[in-house]
Structures are given as C-alpha cells and as structure tokens.
Amino acid sequence: MKLQCEVEVINRILPTFGMRNRGKAARAVLSIGRHLDKTTKIQNIYLMICTLKDKAGCKYKADANNLKNFLSAARLAHRGSEVDALPLTALAPARTRDVEKPKSKMSITSKKDYPLTSCFPYSLEQLQVSYCRLSRVDMRMLTLRKLRKLDLSNNHIKKLPATIGDLCCLAELVLHNNHLETFSTALCQSTLQHSLQYLDLGQNKLRALPIQFCQLRELVHLKVDDNEMLRLPVKIGQLSKLRFLSAARNQLPYLPTDFRRLSLENLDLFGNPFKQPNPLDHTIQLKFPLTLLEMASRTAVNYRIPYSPQLIPAHLCQDLDVSKTCDCGNACLNFYIQTTVSMNLHHVSHTVILVDNMGGTEAPVLCYFCSLTCYSEFLDKCLQRSR
Incomplete structure (x- = not known):
C-alpha cells in the first residue's frame, strides 16, 4: 500500500528537551508493509517514507491496533460518511508522553520505587527488578510481550509461574539469589525452547533440574552456582549450543555420561565433592x-x-x-x-576453572x-x- 503525499518527519525526542521541531514538508511516498525483524525473527508492520534525497527510505515500526483504527477512520472518511459518525478525536496539542520515544528499558533496585498502582510500559524490552523482596513474579510483567531480558535477581521468589513461557521474545532470564527449589517442566516445554539463550539460576536451593530441561536447545550460557545440585540433567549433551557452564559449589558427586558430548568455551565446576573414580567399583x-x-x-x-x-x-x-x-x-x-x-x-571445554585447590582439571x-x-x-x- 503506497501513498504519494507531502510528509514532515517529527522528532519525538526533542520535546523532552524543551526544543521544537523545525521540520519542513517534503514530497514523499508513504508505504505500509511487513518487515522481518532479524533479531526476534518476527514480522512486524512498518511505515516507510521515501523521498528524493532518501530513495531507500526510512522505516518506522507501527503499532498494529493504532494503525488499524487510523486506517479504518480514513476509509470511512473516503466513503463520505457523516462527520459525526466517524470515530474521530478532537484536534488538540499532543501530550508529552504521547510524543516521547517508547520506553524500552527499566531498572528498579529498591522496594520503595516498585510501581504498585501503575502498569509497566508495554514497550519494555529489558526489565530489572532487584532487591525488592518479591516473593513471587508479578503477573503484570508477564504481559510484556516484547521483553527480551528479565532480571529478577536478589529477591525472595520461591516458584516460577508457567506463564513466563509465554514471553516469546525472552532471551535472558536472571534469577540469581532467590529461594527457588524447582525449575518447572512447563517452562522447558514452552516457547523458551526457541528464544532463551542466557539463564542464571545461581544462589538458589535447587537440587536438580528436570529431564525436560535439555529441551531448551538455544541455551548458550547456563549458571547454576551455589545451589544444592546433586546431579546435572541426564541428557545435557543435547544442549549443543551451550558454550558457558558454571555449576560451582554444589553437591555433585559425578557428571552424567552425556556430559562428554558438550563443546564449551568456559567451564567452572569448582567446589563440588567429586568422588574418586574406580573402574572396578561398579x-x-x-x-x-x-x-x-x-x-x-x-x-x-x-x-x-x-x-x-x-x-x-x-x-x-x-x-x-x-x-x-x-x-x-x-x-x-x-x-x-x-x-x-x-x-x-x-576434552569438553577450552577454558576450565580448577576443580579443587590442588590444581586438578579432572572429574x-x-x-x-x-x-x-x-x-x-x-x-x-x-x-x-x-x-
């Protein structure tokens, strides 16, 4: 869909600095179409403006619902509908929050700053909520469909809701220093299979990870330090993209046989009570x-x-x-x-942190x-x- 018109591009950031736009309308071609986001692999709707000086055009991501309402009103007007019947708002100057750039990052590191009555911005891609004494994951966070990084470290969370798996763009999940005792099987079988690359479960109370954990095939970085782990997942070798593994200071007596299939860049197993192997002890x-x-x-x-x-x-x-x-x-x-x-x-890692204080690298x-x-x-x- 293309439209030839006069276009003036407004910088929405300038009003936040008390500055006015000094733009000038130019003849342009306005297009609406789909574009594949290379990061999330998701197709979104974009507006593209091409001018004589910029024939390649500039793309602007559009909110699908707002665009739908806008086009619906334009279509009704084109058909000659009565003005009173059109779903139009009164012309008025825009509020500052309407023209500000959508917020993509938010960091809350104090309980007094935690929002109790207001919602988290739906445009968030990175959210950190630490040192807020959360005992559970706030369900308002699970509506943030664009979220790519969620950091809930240093709280009191005991259980993860299965609906975290509905965050289809989530690539990083940080749960360091909480009170987790289990990692849900449902999370291992959710959309996190295709998106999760970084997972920090360090300093919790985990004793084991479920068998299905190895279905998180996109994992590159896994941290389970300072838990009470008695064993690693049996099929850990299925994590073919895993490059950084840290499981220091647990209770591992030995490693699973599938461990030999890993190909890591960095491995840390320091401080585990590994048993001395004896082939005759069977x-x-x-x-x-x-x-x-x-x-x-x-x-x-x-x-x-x-x-x-x-x-x-x-x-x-x-x-x-x-x-x-x-x-x-x-x-x-x-x-x-x-x-x-x-x-x-x-044999499985380029860099190995010493297993014990004696300088050993065998397990x-x-x-x-x-x-x-x-x-x-x-x-x-x-x-x-x-x-």
Missing part, C-alpha cells in the same frame, strides 16, 4: 536373557524410532527419554553395568555398559593403559 544390573521390553526399548532408541504418549504409554516414553548410552554406542535402559571413569575436562563421569562383553573390553583397555 554396579551390575543385568538379566539373562534380557526382557522383551528392554530389547524393544533398546531397538527403538538405537534406530531412532519416533515415539510419543499417543503411540505408547507415557511411562515408557519417560524411560526412553533417560536411556543410557553404552561405551559401544548402543542404548541400554533398565539393565546395565555402571561405573565411573575420570575425564579431563579440557568423574558416569559410564554405562550394555553387556558383560562391553564391560570386559573396557577393563582390558584400562589395564593396557596402566602398564
């Missing part, structure tokens, strides 16, 4: 012959056969989701041999074997390396 949980369920499950995982609660019982889906991977590459579920082996953390990793044959071959390799 747990044997095998059955001869294997049950039909075990064989079918191994086959489904090895051949990547699709499954869902619509095809098989939900509890079987959960078993398949946490299947173990043998040293030979095949899967095992309920029947296996388990032991721990030492791994140099430089124990769980290792699984689908059969006695695989375990025997592993022990033979260990004996050869020790000679």
Whole structure:
C-alpha cells in the first residue's frame, strides 16, 4: 500500500528537551508493509517514507491496533460518511508522553520505587527488578510481550509461574539469589525452547533440574552456582549450543555420561565433592536373557524410532527419554553395568576453572555398559593403559 503525499518527519525526542521541531514538508511516498525483524525473527508492520534525497527510505515500526483504527477512520472518511459518525478525536496539542520515544528499558533496585498502582510500559524490552523482596513474579510483567531480558535477581521468589513461557521474545532470564527449589517442566516445554539463550539460576536451593530441561536447545550460557545440585540433567549433551557452564559449589558427586558430548568455551565446576573414580567399583544390573521390553526399548532408541504418549504409554516414553548410552554406542535402559571413569575436562571445554585447590582439571563421569562383553573390553583397555 503506497501513498504519494507531502510528509514532515517529527522528532519525538526533542520535546523532552524543551526544543521544537523545525521540520519542513517534503514530497514523499508513504508505504505500509511487513518487515522481518532479524533479531526476534518476527514480522512486524512498518511505515516507510521515501523521498528524493532518501530513495531507500526510512522505516518506522507501527503499532498494529493504532494503525488499524487510523486506517479504518480514513476509509470511512473516503466513503463520505457523516462527520459525526466517524470515530474521530478532537484536534488538540499532543501530550508529552504521547510524543516521547517508547520506553524500552527499566531498572528498579529498591522496594520503595516498585510501581504498585501503575502498569509497566508495554514497550519494555529489558526489565530489572532487584532487591525488592518479591516473593513471587508479578503477573503484570508477564504481559510484556516484547521483553527480551528479565532480571529478577536478589529477591525472595520461591516458584516460577508457567506463564513466563509465554514471553516469546525472552532471551535472558536472571534469577540469581532467590529461594527457588524447582525449575518447572512447563517452562522447558514452552516457547523458551526457541528464544532463551542466557539463564542464571545461581544462589538458589535447587537440587536438580528436570529431564525436560535439555529441551531448551538455544541455551548458550547456563549458571547454576551455589545451589544444592546433586546431579546435572541426564541428557545435557543435547544442549549443543551451550558454550558457558558454571555449576560451582554444589553437591555433585559425578557428571552424567552425556556430559562428554558438550563443546564449551568456559567451564567452572569448582567446589563440588567429586568422588574418586574406580573402574572396578561398579554396579551390575543385568538379566539373562534380557526382557522383551528392554530389547524393544533398546531397538527403538538405537534406530531412532519416533515415539510419543499417543503411540505408547507415557511411562515408557519417560524411560526412553533417560536411556543410557553404552561405551559401544548402543542404548541400554533398565539393565546395565555402571561405573565411573575420570575425564579431563579440557576434552569438553577450552577454558576450565580448577576443580579443587590442588590444581586438578579432572572429574568423574558416569559410564554405562550394555553387556558383560562391553564391560570386559573396557577393563582390558584400562589395564593396557596402566602398564
């Protein structure tokens, strides 16, 4: 849609400095169309003004609802409707807040500054609310659909609402120093799967993260320092974009076998009570012959056969989701041999913070074997390396 007209561009920031615009109307082509935002990957409606001096044009993001009302009134006027019947407002000078640039950032670091009666600006893209003693997430924050960064650090939040997952543009979520005990499964299965890149859960009371946590495939930076973590997610290797992982000062006795699939730039596991690995100290949980369920499950995982609660019982889906991977590459579920082996953390990260005060960079990793044959071959390799 294009319109040839005289256009004067008004700088909406100048009135906030007590200055007037000294613009001059120029012949231009005014266009309305869609434009893809490269950051959010979302198509929005824009106005574009092209003049003789600027043929490439300048784009201005338009509010869809306001634009719809404006065009509706223009269409009715074009059809010759009675003036009294048109949804028009009286012509009057604009208020300062009407011509100010929409606010995109807000920082509140004191309880006395926290808004109790007014709403947060809907245009916010970054919001920090810290040191306000919040015991829960304010539902007014969850209406901010343009929000890209939400910082709720240094509060008293105990639980996260599942509706945080409705913030489709949220890329950074900071929850450092709160009272969180769990991280909701619903959040792992929300739109955060496609947007969340930075997550800080440091200094809370987390003991574990759900299995579904590894569905947050866009994560690049994860911090879970100073919690009570007893284990990391079983399928953590699925976080293929993860580059910065910090899980210092937790209660981790060992790392999951899938940890070996990570490719990190920086890793910090300092201050965890890692157990000294011993390949001969093992747990044997095998059955001869294997049950039909075990064989079918191994086959489904090895051949990547699709499954869902619509095809098989939900509890079987959960078993398949946490299947173990043998040293030979095949899967095992309920029947296996388990032991721990030492791994140099430089194999998965370019930079490694020392694991302890002794200068070590090695940590124990769980290792699984689908059969006695695989375990025997592993022990033979260990004996050869020790000679």
